[in-house]
Amino acid sequence: MPLVTSGELMKDAMKREYAVGAFNAINMETAQAIVAAAHAEKSPLILQVTETTLKYTEPEPLVACIHELIKESTIPVALHLDHGRSFEIVMRFLRMGFSSVMMDGSLQEDGKTPRTTEENLEVTRQAVEAAHALGVSAEGEIGRLGQVSDEQSEEILTDPEEAAQFVEATGVDLLAVAIGTTHGLYKGTPKIYTDRVAEIRERTDMPLVMHGGTGVPDEDVVEGVKNGIRKINIDTQMRVACHEALWKIMNEIEGEYKQADAAGEPRKYDIRRLLAPARDAIQEVVAEKMRLFGCAGKA
């Protein structure tokens, strides 16, 4: 099946009221795990590559591998740029054949300094225009991701009125909202403002995106989906599963090496013994999230 846009996936998610899981791939194994889970769960999929992957690898070979992996796919897959911080990056990913892009104009290119709402609006509008010219969907972000408790203020949450103006002015197809979630692990239990989701949906009637899906309590995920979340991003939970699988296998291997050393035998090194269980562990997390988000069985 050829790639579909995330906008296309959102139509069914809006109609049947579920969220599509969006999972980050950084190499062949993570991409394989994600695609295998989607097939096993018969789930539509948003496979994403984030701009920060550039710190690890040039994206072109990775993306060529992903295209190869999903070209025979029997489930609908959107290939999405996660957190593009500049127009140039969005263009680079469009050239690689992405069917969906996120222009994250909430922060400047350093990924730290906030842009003003006007700057966000302008850079997002330009990216959306370029994406739409190629028939590609675009996600934008209004408000700032981060735990409210970090700043002792609800001001960083997305304002429904501002969201409506942003959607109108930029033409985005999906809207990432700040509702108390943040990337990475939380200190304690996060407070998720699911009522705010309903208020934003009321004003925008848009597919809303929850970033920072790792560590959000299941009941908040379910409530968020009920109130209008239609795409949920997961990355850290896959990293955790990968690390845990690696630690487990490394411990086993260490024991074997000690025995081999004691017997004067040469050690046997095989990278595949590390990567295969790590890949399986990631696949399990992805499948579990698909069932929670309600997208399992929808393809």
Ligand code: 13P
């Ligand atoms: P987590 O790493 O917290 O799962 O968030 C992923 C994300 O939002 C990617 O954009």
